[in-house]
Amino acid sequence: MINVASCELGSKIIFTTDEFFAKASRMLQESEAIFEDKYDENGHWMDGWETRRRRDGGNDFCIIKLGNISKINSFLIDTSHFRGNYPLAISIKGCNAKEIDDKSFINQIDSFKWLELLEQSDLEGDKKQNFSSKDISEITHLKVDIYPDGGIARFKAFGEICFDEKLYEKENINIASMKNGARAVYTNNEFFAPLRNILKDEDAINMGDGWETRRRREPGFDWGIIELAKPAIIDNIMVDTNFFKGNFADSFSICSAYLENTTDNSVITQSMFWEELISKQKLEMHKKHSFDNSFLLHKKPVTHIRVNIFPDGGISRLKLFGKFIKEVKA
Template sequence: MTETVIRNTMQIPDFVGSNTNLCSPRLGTVALRCSDDSFASRERMLAETDPVFKPDVYDNFGKWMDGWESKRRRYGGHDWCVIRLGVPGDLVGLELDTTHFTGNYPPAASVWASKEEDDPGDASESWEEILESVSLGPSKRHFFNCQKPGPWRWLRLNIFPDGGIARFRAYGNVLPDWTSFGSEIELSGLNNGGRIVAYNDAHYGNVQAVLDSGRGINMGDGWETRRRREPGFDWLLIALGAPGEANKIEVDTSFYKGNSPAKCSVQGQNVEWGTDQSLITQSMFWPELLTPKDLTPDTIHHFELKDLEKIGPISHVKLNIFPDGGISRFRVFGSRL
């Protein structure tokens, strides 16, 4: 069986790389219900992976498609899908991807949002239109600016009149309810607003997984770099969900048995200026929060307060691994400022 993946060379907006995809299932987001998904399940539309095309695969409903696809409408109306965000957040941009949907894409779409904590229902007045009807084309990633302060908890994607969407992504900033936390917070967690800013290499696995909650499921559920064939080391730059003072660090090499790093170190800084791009250079000079420590394959390593250097408040950290390898999970715990 052959799979085809299309990676567009189009220019990607800055909001894609500098914000969190609030529609990620890793955050607990679910496609709760839809008007119809006869051809392709609505859950596929939220997948983190690039959409694929399987030329020879069919199921009971027809051609298998990697996304959400409704049946052909014959009697007016339009299709829709209600999405419950795993965490509330602000919105800065939207992506509607019709990759591989060539003769079955919707020609137009709009997006509604609601701040209700409970299910707003389909006719609630709490729905606000955050993206008015826009035109869509075949097999293309469509990006739209959407500067809408939250906390948004629900999204509704409307397609006109029917068809398929390969991926739907909503980029923004997580807005945790800090009052619900105790004295120790996982400052780096995805669900708490932590995000990957940059990295020098992520050849294998899924780099976003390194900040996920819970434990990895296999070697592909983490950050792994290629085999280094020249001097140096690999690194990962992370923005914490909120500035704070670290009191514990966890480095998990679970599942990495013949490919775990030999050592790791962590640098930190309370960043007051700069851009994501400039932080790559700035981080070269940050003080060490954790001096180089030996790592053991397939092990969860805990570094307590006594193991950490006193560098004061931090908003960003840089995980360095020597010389290369894989990390399943990385966590920075502490108190929020």
């Protein structure tokens, strides 16, 4: 499962009753919350969402618009560094409101059918707490109520993106984009930066926004497994080493497979026997490398790929351009 409320997937705050001390958008970040002993014009700076103290008997809430229609299985509520200013409780509702602009949604907020995903539940300060979702219906928006006020460092909603059937009609799209449902399954190493970063659409903002492994001190190479949202045929590949200069991967290759029913654990072992899609290719520092279909060793449908980097190092983005297909003919 992935964090479908991540700002990296396009999720955003479209309304909040209050964010006097700290903006609600901060809690949608993937990074771990930090503590800094500094102050701004409103008070102590906090890495999360923090409202002012309520004196009217009510409670604060915010509305999150998910980057993609999603089904949610669980939540992680992180109050790290919020000790004397955390909410006593939280509740979460969701609704499905497709194709409506943000302003209209806010104006009609009470007219939508809101499903209870998490009933009012107690929170503790400076702690990560996990909660199950009561409903796994398709959701576009979340309403997060905190009681009565206070701060949350990070908010995560784990589930799956609902595949957009319109993508079947499109050619030469990045089928390895996290916004199109691709996800990082496993990597043997991501010491400096996580594998999932290479699935972002936007160019990397720095070296930490890519995938980087530790320095290898033994024979072998590093690798990571990616699952696509649906079967796809790959036509061309782009590997970007942007910002990686003294630590870029020397070369890369990709293996692939078509797996109808499998688990993440079994995929790891199976990947040793996958068919090569593109053989080992040299890379250069701080550069986008394009490989057209003349480099590809087959045009078979695939559901999973394993990207191998030799011997170690980093890449900032991996893009696989092609087309999603509905079924594989026998």
